Amino acid sequence: MIQISPHAESALTCTLDERSLYLRRLVLGSVRSAGRGHVGPALSLIEMVRVLYDDVLRIDPKNPRDPNRDRAILSKGHGCLALYALLADRGFFPLSELDGFCGPDSILGGHPEYGMVPGVEASTGALGHGLSIGVGLALAARMRERSYRTFVLLGDGEINEGSVWEAAMGAAKHGLDNLVALIDYNKLQSYGPTDYVLPLEPLADKWRSFGFAVQEVNGHDVSALRTVLKQVPAVAGKPTAVICHTVKGKGLPAAESNADWHHKNKLTDSELDAIRVAVGDF
Amino acid sequence: MRNTAMNMVHKLAARDERVLYIGSDPGAGTLRAMSKEFPKRHLIEGISEAHIIGMSAGLAMEGFVPYVNTIATFLTRRCYEQVAVDLCLHNLPVRLIANGGGLVYAPLGPTHQAIEDIAIMRALPNMTVICPCDADEAARMMERTLDWKGPIYIRLGKGGDAVVSKAEHGFEIGKAILMRSPGDVLMVTTGIMLQRALTAADLLAAQGIRSGILHMHTVKPLDTEALLQAIRGTRLVATLEEHVPSGGLGSAVAETLIDKLGSGLPAMLRLSLPDRFMHNYGSQDSLLKKHGLSANAIATSIEHALAASRTSAPQLHST
Ligand SMILES: Cc1ncc(C[n+]2csc(CCOP(=O)(O)OP(=O)(O)O)c2C)c(N)n1
Numbered sequence: 001m002i003q004i005s006p007h008a009e010s011a012l013t014c015t016l017d018e019r020s021l022y023l024r025r026l027v028l029g030s031v032r033s034a035g036r037g038h039v040g041p042a043l044s045l046i047e048m049v050r051v052l053y054d055d056v057l058r059i060d061p062k063n064p065r066d067p068n069r070d071r072a073i074l075s076k077g078h079g080c081l082a083l084y085a086l087l088a089d090r091g092f093f094p095l096s097e098l099d100g101f102c103g104p105d106s107i108l109g110g111h112p113e114y115g116m117v118p119g120v121e122a123s124t125g126a127l128g129h130g131l132s133i134g135v136g137l138a139l140a141a142r143m144r145e146r147s148y149r150t151f152v153l154l155g156d157g158e159i160n161e162g163s164v165w166e167a168a169m170g171a172a173k174h175g176l177d178n179l180v181a182l183i184d185y186n187k188l189q190s191y192g193p194t195d196y197v198l199p200l201e202p203l204a205d206k207w208r209s210f211g212f213a214v215q216e217v218n219g220h221d222v223s224a225l226r227t228v229l230k231q232v233p234a235v236a237g238k239p240t241a242v243i244c245h246t247v248k249g250k251g252l253p254a255a256e257s258n259a260d261w262h263h264k265n266k267l268t269d270s271e272l273d274a275i276r277v278a279v280g281d282f
Numbered sequence: 283m284r285n286t287a288m289n290m291v292h293k294l295a296a297r298d299e300r301v302l303y304i305g306s307d308p309g310a311g312t313l314r315a316m317s318k319e320f321p322k323r324h325l326i327e328g329i330s331e332a333h334i335i336g337m338s339a340g341l342a343m344e345g346f347v348p349y350v351n352t353i354a355t356f357l358t359r360r361c362y363e364q365v366a367v368d369l370c371l372h373n374l375p376v377r378l379i380a381n382g383g384g385l386v387y388a389p390l391g392p393t394h395q396a397i398e399d400i401a402i403m404r405a406l407p408n409m410t411v412i413c414p415c416d417a418d419e420a421a422r423m424m425e426r427t428l429d430w431k432g433p434i435y436i437r438l439g440k441g442g443d444a445v446v447s448k449a450e451h452g453f454e455i456g457k458a459i460l461m462r463s464p465g466d467v468l469m470v471t472t473g474i475m476l477q478r479a480l481t482a483a484d485l486l487a488a489q490g491i492r493s494g495i496l497h498m499h500t501v502k503p504l505d506t507e508a509l510l511q512a513i514r515g516t517r518l519v520a521t522l523e524e525h526v527p528s529g530g531l532g533s534a535v536a537e538t539l540i541d542k543l544g545s546g547l548p549a550m551l552r553l554s555l556p557d558r559f560m561h562n563y564g565s566q567d568s569l570l571k572k573h574g575l576s577a578n579a580i581a582t583s584i585e586h587a588l589a590a591s592r593t594s595a596p597q598l599h600s601t
Binding site for chain 1: 322323327328330332333334335336337338339340341342343344345346363364367368371372
């Protein structure tokens, strides 16, 4: 019998502060304008992305190609609405771009594109690519004696892909302690529960046995995330995996842990009302 | 050809600190000298092609020029999405050195025979596809890869292929080499089909048939100008390739002629492998022979096609 992590329980019950609600309003505003979007996958990511961009990444929105900037790759590219909200809020591009999401001339597509969106380090959308790219970036930092760090955000369903585990072995081989994999462990993928589709447990042991230093955290607890992410590498000489226990759709009762909210088309009036109740007027 | 290409990676690495060698699990001692001289730039990353392509993309984003090397089928089929997305979509300078293009691994069967690699690599935006014909050309080609902007797929032959390329022809990516001036027929070749075309041309000459040969070492971007120039006055354009009929050199030439000429197309003969997996072993040479790609069979096919075209198609674009 697999124990439910206490972090998973607190992820379900913890409340969200005003900044987290504000970021959700930005995400849901994009969905409302576009009449589509991956809602659940973005809402489970928000605090992870927020803490990275607010508190952890050494980046300058005015100089997005600074060679010494920390690199972050959203390997689960379909969660891009969370990333777009943060990048816009941090000034990588105007907030007004968010309304154009998926529009014919928008820079913001349904998956993030390198070269189109300032601050996006790699084009993703096909799952299972980001960690390998991250290994390359981290290895390059080592070879070039640069101090930047590389953070890769992965979905839990995404790590069904064998390429992720190839990359994990590669990261461990090179002892890339400048590389951090954050796993958005919301226990749901597209069809349904990860436990049903392809069980991942014991997940922390898997990463550990692949040579990573592993941390587990409630992925909606901003201060806990800060503490963990400010202490990377967790172990010198090893890449770090941070298993973030999250709730898909976090913050919207109707969407929470509900596979039907993986991707949403047009939001109905009653859904919009419920959203206002949950996250505030937008 | 393979040893030469490998040694060139070492040579380029000595000259340029951006150059990396990345192998999956190559033969023992591959680039041993380079591994001694530049241990940090000689990377052996395991039988994990999908990962290796992604990792090379990351390294290329940071200014390195990775030369990734393994068997052609694994460098194309196994990690096609990584090649498409990580390399081509990002347009990164990663070089894929594919061992055993075509039927080089004939004895090892269909898993190791790269018969559609040109088609699937050529289909990708931003990808360049090069098939050198011999070791000397491979060396000149490798020189040119250093500063080429996007990704390159390099289809290597077996090694020990007769050296027919000439230093005075030089090598420019995307510039075809006219090996023999156009005659009744123009053979367009890539890779080691050039050697066969040269022999076939001699056989045809004995029959009084003059053959031109255009060596299209770069299949993408195809040298349209050289092709249009070379077909002038010929009665037949014959393409020769160690590849299935769809999507390779023959297709590229046909597409180009259709796009550029529209009407008044030359008579064409596409000589290739059949559209099926090979279930015979033996050698590259024996399989090519079995499928009508020996010099003799090429000459005979051209003779027949010329005879047929004499009765049907008009002479083209006579100057
Ligand atoms: C290689 C690949 N296969 C399939 C898909 C389609 N797809 C998009 S999201 C998704 C589920 C991903 O689940 P998970 O990684 O758990 O992220 P979540 O949606 O739970 O945030 C799938 C199958 C894809 N984008 N890429």
